[in-house]
Amino acid sequence: MRIAIVYFVVMSLVISGVFGILSLGTHLDAPASVKGKWAIEAQQFIPGNETCGGSLDWEEYSTLTMIQSGPDLEITLGDTYHTLLMGSLMGEIIIAKEKHPHGTTRGMELEGKVDRQPEPDRLEATLTLPRCGSSLQVTAIRVNSSNGEGDSQ
Amino acid sequence: MMPDLPTLFLQIVVILALARALGWLFRKIYQPQVVGEMVAGVLLGPSLLGWVAPGVYKTLFPPESLGYLNSLSQVGLILFMFLVGLELDLKVLRGLGHATVVTSHVSIIFPFFLGSGLAIYLYPRLSDDSVSFTNFALFMGAAMSITAFPVLARILTERNLLKTRLGSVAITCAAVDDVTGWCILAGIVLLARASESSLPLWAALSGVAGFIALMWFGVRQLVGKMGDFFERYGTVTQGMLVIILLLVLSAGWVTERLGIHAVFGAFISGVIMPKNHGLVNSLTEKINDVAVVLLLPLFFAFVGLQTSLGLLSGAKMWFFAALILATAVVGKFGGSMLSARFTGLSWREAGSLGVLMNTRGLMELVLLTIGLEIGVISQALFSMLVLMAITTTFMTSPILEWIYYSRLYPKKTTLAETANESEEATVDQASSFPVIE
Numbered sequence: 001m002r003i004a005i006v007y008f009v010v011m012s013l014v015i016s017g018v019f020g021i022l023s024l025g026t027h028l029d030a031p032a033s034v035k036g037k038w039a040i041e042a043q044q045f046i047p048g049n050e051t052c053g054g055s056l057d058w059e060e061y062s063t064l065t066m067i068q069s070g071p072d073l074e075i076t077l078g079d080t081y082h083t084l085l086m087g088s089l090m091g092e093i094i095i096a097k098e099k100h101p102h103g104t105t106r107g108m109e110l111e112g113k114v115d116r117q118p119e120p121d122r123l124e125a126t127l128t129l130p131r132c133g134s135s136l137q138v139t140a141i142r143v144n145s146s147n148g149e150g151d152s153q
Numbered sequence: 154m155m156p157d158l159p160t161l162f163l164q165i166v167v168i169l170a171l172a173r174a175l176g177w178l179f180r181k182i183y184q185p186q187v188v189g190e191m192v193a194g195v196l197l198g199p200s201l202l203g204w205v206a207p208g209v210y211k212t213l214f215p216p217e218s219l220g221y222l223n224s225l226s227q228v229g230l231i232l233f234m235f236l237v238g239l240e241l242d243l244k245v246l247r248g249l250g251h252a253t254v255v256t257s258h259v260s261i262i263f264p265f266f267l268g269s270g271l272a273i274y275l276y277p278r279l280s281d282d283s284v285s286f287t288n289f290a291l292f293m294g295a296a297m298s299i300t301a302f303p304v305l306a307r308i309l310t311e312r313n314l315l316k317t318r319l320g321s322v323a324i325t326c327a328a329v330d331d332v333t334g335w336c337i338l339a340g341i342v343l344l345a346r347a348s349e350s351s352l353p354l355w356a357a358l359s360g361v362a363g364f365i366a367l368m369w370f371g372v373r374q375l376v377g378k379m380g381d382f383f384e385r386y387g388t389v390t391q392g393m394l395v396i397i398l399l400l401v402l403s404a405g406w407v408t409e410r411l412g413i414h415a416v417f418g419a420f421i422s423g424v425i426m427p428k429n430h431g432l433v434n435s436l437t438e439k440i441n442d443v444a445v446v447l448l449l450p451l452f453f454a455f456v457g458l459q460t461s462l463g464l465l466s467g468a469k470m471w472f473f474a475a476l477i478l479a480t481a482v483v484g485k486f487g488g489s490m491l492s493a494r495f496t497g498l499s500w501r502e503a504g505s506l507g508v509l510m511n512t513r514g515l516m517e518l519v520l521l522t523i524g525l526e527i528g529v530i531s532q533a534l535f536s537m538l539v540l541m542a543i544t545t546t547f548m549t550s551p552i553l554e555w556i557y558y559s560r561l562y563p564k565k566t567t568l569a570e571t572a573n574e575s576e577e578a579t580v581d582q583a584s585s586f587p588v589i590e
Binding site (some may be wrong): 003004006010011014017018021022024025026028030032033034035069070071072081083086145146 | 160251255258259262263265266269270272273276277278279280281282283284286289290291294380464470495496528531532533534
């Protein structure tokens, strides 16, 4: 009898707790969704010092793919190098820097703003190579919102 | 488009070789083989192979080839879930003692509570506004609550514990957990897919209820005749096998079309099969070789390809991973142990039960893959939860040995000695209780 009473009291408390959590969580805000594949539509290339060996081969940049975990982003460009940038989303602003698994990078940076109204989502961004002074302005349209490599499968 | 067959064959060769090698290695250290196969999948993914040899990784797993690998792994998963359902005898749920009722319920609801509570902290940090908090929290709760019924059954069989009080409570709790966990997950998948589905939610719910009723009250009676046939002739004919495979695939198709995942149809097909021991053994033997030996390692590899530990960059991400692991262990181990102790089991038995219930294994990977597929969890969170699944499964055998065996057999120092002593008896028991390694 004692076990039954304790059981019902504990279970009631825990189940109420779960409902409380679900109710509390509805007031939480998560970062805007920017994950998925983006098609680059328009580009404007500003050449810098081409002798520094880091000019942007802008014709290659037709897509970029974002993997999102909360505000943290992993952005892969659709160029032959699959350039990888790590960054974060602050409100509507994306800031990312190139990262290579083994350390050597061209130091590419991306800064952009996401506009989610109206559909489809748009991204106005600038890719820069600060060491060479070259930059590429891009406008991208989100074509799918699956996270990770799922879109390729 | 035709698959690139040489690449696919090479992928299968590499995956099978590494999975078997690591499975063998892990068995040498008294771990279930499945832990080695799970680790093999992660090693073949971007976390290791893609990191140390990106060229080899891209040649071996080009993105355009992964669709075929995924399709094969999904067939393996469907067959595996049928086997899990086949092993699950709902009769064990009848006439439960109060200890089992309390322990099984607490071992679900307590980790579920902690998991959904953790969601409050993780939602703004690891999710985005395309996922509702309710789906996220329910999924986190389910991810913390699941127990790997097949791995647990294997461990109990190998350790000759099935007929002990601990074994019977553990296997019953795992069965209750499995059924409850899959019901919760089906609900989450239905909710998450409701916005994209052509079926309204009420229609999908009615369809699922109708499907379960049809399977239980209609199809179960029909397949029951297979049990009678087997008792008379003692064999599973090719005709019977074809009917069963058609049933599994059709049920998977129906549940996929209803908006819950195909694995649920396969699981229910297994649950409704007659539980004649000979039939279950014979069916398991026939399907096991293809599903578990050939196709399931492909599923592990596919999970590994989606697991990117590189996404856990920085102390913050590793802190989240540690927090998830701690919550999972406290919820499942702590909840099961305390409730079992409260209902009269000794501290040693209660602790051992907690350790056993904390085994998540392959079932967690199935759940996580579905979560990633329906977009409820991000890839980084997926990677953290895969780490948690592997760690909690890995820790089971050594901690069980420490808590249960070192006190039960104080003169024997290792699990190997106690296991070897009862090897013959274990083989007999294992053959009457088919489980996946």
